[in-house]
Amino acid sequence: MTILIEQPDHQLAxxxxxxxxxxxxxxxxxxxxxxxxxVVPKDISKNDGCVTQETAASNDAFIAPEINSFGQSFRDYxxxxxxxxxxxxxxxxxxxxxxxxxxxxxxxxxxxxxxVEMSIWECCELLNEVVDDSDPDLDEPQIEHLLQTAEAMRKxxxxxxxxxxxxxxxxLGKVLLLPSFGELAQWAVxxxxxxxxxxxxxxxxxxxxxxxxxxxxxxxxxSKYGIYSEGCGLDNVMISWGHDxxxxxxxxENGTTLPxxxxxxxxxxxxxxxxxxxxxxxxxxxxxxxxxxxLQVFNKYDLYSKSKVRVDVEKVKPYYxxxxxxxxxxxxxxxxxx
Numbered sequence: 001m002t003i004l005i006e007q008p009d010h011q012l013a014x015x016x017x018x019x020x021x022x023x024x025x026x027x028x029x030x031x032x033x034x035x036x037x038x039v040v041p042k043d044i045s046k047n048d049g050c051v052t053q054e055t056a057a058s059n060d061a062f063i064a065p066e067i068n069s070f071g072q073s074f075r076d077y078x079x080x081x082x083x084x085x086x087x088x089x090x091x092x093x094x095x096x097x098x099x100x101x102x103x104x105x106x107x108x109x110x111x112x113x114x115x116v117e118m119s120i121w122e123c124c125e126l127l128n129e130v131v132d133d134s135d136p137d138l139d140e141p142q143i144e145h146l147l148q149t150a151e152a153m154r155k156x157x158x159x160x161x162x163x164x165x166x167x168x169x170x171x172l173g174k175v176l177l178l179p180s181f182g183e184l185a186q187w188a189v190x191x192x193x194x195x196x197x198x199x200x201x202x203x204x205x206x207x208x209x210x211x212x213x214x215x216x217x218x219x220x221x222x223s224k225y226g227i228y229s230e231g232c233g234l235d236n237v238m239i240s241w242g243h244d245x246x247x248x249x250x251x252x253e254n255g256t257t258l259p260x261x262x263x264x265x266x267x268x269x270x271x272x273x274x275x276x277x278x279x280x281x282x283x284x285x286x287x288x289x290x291x292x293x294x295l296q297v298f299n300k301y302d303l304y305s306k307s308k309v310r311v312d313v314e315k316v317k318p319y320y321x322x323x324x325x326x327x328x329x330x331x332x333x334x335x336x337x338x
Contacts, residue, residue, distance in 0.1 A: 110182075115181070127146065145171065150167035165262070174190060176243060204279075260287070
C-alpha cells in the first residue's frame with residue numbers, strides 16, 4: 001500500500017489562527033468532545049477576567065491547553081510535589097546508567113524479536129498494566145494516553161489515517177516494563193531520549209546527573225560531534241535505549257507500511273532535546289529535516305492531549321481495528337527476556 005503524505009502547513013498558527021477576546025460574564029467554557037468522550041478545553045483563562053480563545057480554521061480543531069491535569073505547566077520538572085521528586089530520581093538513574101555500551105547491547109538483544117507474539121490491539125490492552133514513572137504530567141495507565149493522542153489527531157487530520165495509527169502505537173514499546181518482555185527498569189524504557197557517543201547537551205532535563213555517567217569523561221564522546229560527523233543522519237546516531245527505539249525496531253522488522261515520517265515519529269518522539277530545544281540538529285540530514293516537521297506536529301498532540309478524562313475504549317475500538325487492518329501494519333511483538 002502506498003501512502004501519500006501531504007506536508008503539514010506550519011504557517012497555520014500565523015495565517016489561519018486568530019485570537020478572540022470573550023468577556024467572561026459566566027463560568028461557561030468551550031469544550032471539544034472527541035469520539036471517545038475525551039474532552040479538550042479550548043479556552044485559556046487569563047488574569048484579566050476574560051478568556052482568550054484560539055480559533056482555528058475549523059471550529060472543532062484541537063487546541064493545546066496551557067496546563068496539565070494537575071493544574072501545572074506541562075513538563076515542569078522543577079515544581080515541588082512528590083511526583084516531581086520521583087521523576088527526578090528516575091532521571092538520575094537514567095542519566096547514570098544509559099551508556100553507549102548499554103544501548104548497543106540492548107539493540108543487539110531486542111532486535112532478535114524472538115520471545116512474544118501478539119496483535120497491535122492486544123498490546124494496547126496490555127498497556128493497562130503500565131504507568132510511566134518519568135511523566136511529570138500524568139500517572140494514568142498508558143492505553144488512555146494512546147487513545148487520547150490518536151483521537152485528537154483524528155479530529156484535526158481526518159484524512160491522514162497513518163497519523164492516527166502512528167499515534168495509537170507510538171508508545172507500545174513500554175511493554176518492555178512487563179515480565180514477558182524482559183521487565184526492564186523504568187530508566188531503560190521511558191523518559192526523554194538523547195544521543196550517546198557525543199556530548200550531553202545542557203538542554204536535557206536534569207543534565208547534572210550525567211557527571212556520574214561513565215561516558216561523561218570519555219574523550220571520544222565528550223565533544224559536540226563525538227564519534228559522528230556533520231549531517232551524518234540520525235539513523236547513524238546511537239540514541240538512549242527505550243520504548244521509542246524498541247517500537248521502531250518492531251515496526252520496521254515486521255514490514256509495516258507506515259511511511260518514513262511515521263517511523264521517524266515513533267523512533268524520536270521522546271527526543272525532546274531535538275524537537276523541543278533544537279539541540280543536535282547538526283547531526284541531522286535532509287530527510288531528518290523533512291520528517292522533523294511531522295514530528296513537531298505530532299508532539300503537540302502527544303503532550304497536550306493528556307487528561308484525567310477517560311476515553312470510551314469500546315466505542316473507538318472498531319475504528320482502530322479497521323485502521324490496523326487497512327494499513328496492514330499489524331506487527332508481532334517479539335522480544336527476548338532476561
